[in-house]
Amino acid sequence: MTLRRRLVLSIVALVVAVSAVIGAGSILALSGLQTAAIDAQLSKATTRASTKFGQGQGDEPQGGQRPNDELLQPLGQAAGTLTAYYVSGGGAGGIVLQEDSSRAQLTSTQLQRLGNVKVGVAPATMDLGGTLGRYRVAAVQVDNPVLGNAVLVVGLPMAPVYQSVWSLLWVVIAVVAAALLVASLVAAVVVRRSLRPLERVAETASTVARMPLDRSDALDDVRVPDADPRTEVGRVGAAFNRMLGHIGSAMQARERSEQKVRQFVADASHELRTPLASVRGYAELTRRMGRDLPPDVVYAMSRIESESIRMTTMVEDLLLLARLDEGREIQFDDVDLTGLVFDAVNDAHAASPEHPIEVDVPDEPVVVVGDAARLHQVIVNLVTNARTHTPDGTRITVGITPVDGGVDLTVRDTGQGIDPEFLPKLFERFARADSSRSRTAGSTGLGLAIVDAVVQAHGGTVTVTSEPGDTVFTVHLPVDGPRERPADRTEERPVASTRATETGAPVPEASDWSETPAVADATP
Numbered sequence: 001m002t003l004r005r006r007l008v009l010s011i012v013a014l015v016v017a018v019s020a021v022i023g024a025g026s027i028l029a030l031s032g033l034q035t036a037a038i039d040a041q042l043s044k045a046t047t048r049a050s051t052k053f054g055q056g057q058g059d060e061p062q063g064g065q066r067p068n069d070e071l072l073q074p075l076g077q078a079a080g081t082l083t084a085y086y087v088s089g090g091g092a093g094g095i096v097l098q099e100d101s102s103r104a105q106l107t108s109t110q111l112q113r114l115g116n117v118k119v120g121v122a123p124a125t126m127d128l129g130g131t132l133g134r135y136r137v138a139a140v141q142v143d144n145p146v147l148g149n150a151v152l153v154v155g156l157p158m159a160p161v162y163q164s165v166w167s168l169l170w171v172v173i174a175v176v177a178a179a180l181l182v183a184s185l186v187a188a189v190v191v192r193r194s195l196r197p198l199e200r201v202a203e204t205a206s207t208v209a210r211m212p213l214d215r216s217d218a219l220d221d222v223r224v225p226d227a228d229p230r231t232e233v234g235r236v237g238a239a240f241n242r243m244l245g246h247i248g249s250a251m252q253a254r255e256r257s258e259q260k261v262r263q264f265v266a267d268a269s270h271e272l273r274t275p276l277a278s279v280r281g282y283a284e285l286t287r288r289m290g291r292d293l294p295p296d297v298v299y300a301m302s303r304i305e306s307e308s309i310r311m312t313t314m315v316e317d318l319l320l321l322a323r324l325d326e327g328r329e330i331q332f333d334d335v336d337l338t339g340l341v342f343d344a345v346n347d348a349h350a351a352s353p354e355h356p357i358e359v360d361v362p363d364e365p366v367v368v369v370g371d372a373a374r375l376h377q378v379i380v381n382l383v384t385n386a387r388t389h390t391p392d393g394t395r396i397t398v399g400i401t402p403v404d405g406g407v408d409l410t411v412r413d414t415g416q417g418i419d420p421e422f423l424p425k426l427f428e429r430f431a432r433a434d435s436s437r438s439r440t441a442g443s444t445g446l447g448l449a450i451v452d453a454v455v456q457a458h459g460g461t462v463t464v465t466s467e468p469g470d471t472v473f474t475v476h477l478p479v480d481g482p483r484e485r486p487a488d489r490t491e492e493r494p495v496a497s498t499r500a501t502e503t504g505a506p507v508p509e510a511s512d513w514s515e516t517p518a519v520a521d522a523t524p
Contacts, residue, residue, distance in 0.1 A: 003198075004191050011187040012180060019179050023172035030168050034161040038136045039123050041078070046138050046154040048076055049083050053152055054142045080157040082106065082135065084114045085142075087150045094153070096132065114153045125158060134158040197233040200224055201240055208244070216255040219248040269319035276315065280308035317446040321429065324453040332481050335372045337407060338365045341398050344379040354392035357383070360399035368407055369481035374454045381447040382411040382473050390415030406460070409475040418466040426464060427452040451475070458482055 077083075077097055084094025084106055092115065094106035106114070110128045117124065117139040127134045137155035144150050204224045211218055223241050228234035286293075287301040324330070338361050345357050368375075379398070386396045394415045401408040418426065425431050430445035455462045455475055459482025462475045 004195050007191045007195075008184065008187045011191075012184050015179055015183040016176065019172075019176040023169075023176060026172060027165055027168055031161065031165050034164055035125075035136070035158075038156055038158065038161060042123055042136055042138055042154065042156050045077055045081055045156060046140055046152075049154045050140045050142045050152055053083075053085065053144055053150070055145075078156070080159075082114075082132070082137075082153075082155045084111055084153040085144075085147070085150050086115055086153070087144075087147045089148075091147070114155070117153050119151055126155070128155075132157070134162070195233070197224075197228070197231070197237055201233070201237050204240065213251065216248070216252040219244050219251070263322075265318050266322040269315045269322070272315050273312065276308050276312045280305055280312065283308060314446065317450060320450060321446065321453055324450075324457055330371045330374060330454075330457045332369050332371060334367050335370045335375055336365050337368050337375065337400060337409065337477075338362070340372065340376045340379055341400060341409075344376060344383055345398055347380065348383045348387060348396075351384075352387045355387040355390070355394055355396055357387075357396045357398065360397055362400065362402065366400050366402060366407055368477050368479050370458045370477065371454075375458070375477075378451050378454050378475060379409070379411075381451050382475070385447055385473075386411055386413040386415070386471070403476070405480075406476055406478045409477065411473045413471050414469050415471060417468040417471055418464070420466075423464060423466065427462065 079097055079099045079101075082094060082096040084092065086092045092111050094111055094114065095103040096106065098104055107130070110130070110132065113126060113128060114137060117126070117137050119139045119141050121139075123136050123138040125134055126137050134157075135155035136158055137153055139151055139153045142150050142152045201224050204222060208219065208222055211222070213219070222244060224237035229238045283301045283305040287298055287305065293301075341359060341361060345359055348355070348357055383396065383398060387394070390396075390413050394413050397410075397412045399410045399412070401410070422431075427448050429449040431448070451473075452462055455477070458477055460475060460477040462473065464471070464473050466472070
């Protein structure tokens with residue numbers, strides 16, 4: 001339930017409670033006043049009746065045992081007044097004065113109930129049933145000249161009191177209903193106006209939560225409007241704006257720091273290419289021409305050459321990641337993903353025949369929008385990762401499955417699996433998990449990081465599930481490419497020349513750009 005609704009309901013409930021208390025108090029007060037008025041009238045009626053009955057005036061008693069009606073209802077009594085007498089010898093009788101001044105006899109049941117009224121006590125309310133209903137009654141001791149000692153009971157109807165109470169009750173209900181309606185409308189308007197600044201804070205927070213915060217200027221134009229610091233809600237909005245400003249400043253500082261790091265990596269990688277190529281070239285030249293060199297020197301030269309090749313691969317990978325971070329290195333065109341899979345699998349067969357590799361693709365070519373060289377590198381890296389970190393004989397399956405609006409590329413192996421604790425950081429740069437899968441060759445720890453960066457640049461995702469005997473890397477690519485594409489590069493791209501490495505994958509020469517797929521790296 002929203003805060004606005006809770007506040008409105010609380011105000012309405014408070015109004016209802018106060019109105020109910022006031023209404024109940026008014027009804028009880030009216031009932032008490034009316035009853036007191038009836039008691040005053042009853043006292044006067046009792047005085048008149050006892051005086052008349054005690055004087056024995058009027059017609060002679062009928063049969064000498066029963067007083068006539070004039071004695072029981074003297075002049076001045078109001079309509080509805082009842083009078084009953086009870087003599088010590090057991091005689092009893094009573095009448096009720098009607099609206100037309102006629103007199104109706106009380107029934108034996110009514111006389112029996114009235115006979116329970118005690119002399120000398122305060123008036124009491126009694127239900128006489130029938131057409132009489134509830135009466136306010138009082139009893140007095142009277143000495144009649146004819147009947148002797150008798151008890152006289154006089155009563156007045158309570159109907160006027162109840163009618164007044166019911167009338168007031170309906171008035172209270174109407175007033176409470178009107179107050180409830182007015183209070184609801186007023187509370188809704190007041191609460192809405194009061195919470196409008198808080199709603200703007202919530203809307204701004206929701207906007208920030210939905211925004212991709214990959215740009216340092218993403219929060220520059222997002223602020224809570226009209227944050228009045230003189231109000232409580234305004235202070236919340238002002239504090240929220242200050243927080244957004246601090247977050248924006250921190251994001252800009254982080255971006256500047258990351259940009260410096262990326263620039264350093266790119267510059268260092270670019271500068272290292274030439275000396276590494278020289279080291280590799282001289283080592284290779286020395287190894288080939290130095291027939292008279294000792295065997296240990298020849299071995300040392302070969303190791304220098306192989307390590308320089310590995311370092312060149314790492315430099316190329318770092319340069320590629322730096323350019324991908326800047327939104328470069330991707331050119332979009334129609335790509336036959338099926339053909340890329342067969343090319344990568346054929347290369348893997350040649351490089352590692354100890355691993356049986358199967359292909360599971362549709363009969364028709366699967367075409368996506370992307371960069372053919374980068375997507376080929378993704379497939380090569382995933383296949384090489386599988387065969388590098390699994391023992392010989394492990395079966396590898398590369399599959400393509402068209403899905404709604406995209407394509408799933410899967411690389412599955414039946415190896416021993418990946419340590420579950422390492423899975424969350426599997427795609428981080430320089431991530432290694434020596435204990436999870438066997439290592440038959442060194443790696444830079446950048447292969448899967450490149451996979452993740454290239455796939456994200458294509459607007460896709462890469463996930464992995466692993467258990468002993470079944471490790472699956474799944475790359476999801478949109479068929480039409482990413483929604484937002486980086487600007488096409490305009491600088492001239494040199495032609496890449498390649499040289500086969502020990503693993504069978506191409507390695508760029510020192511003059512190459514990183515357009516040629518780098519050696520697939522076994523990341524874990």
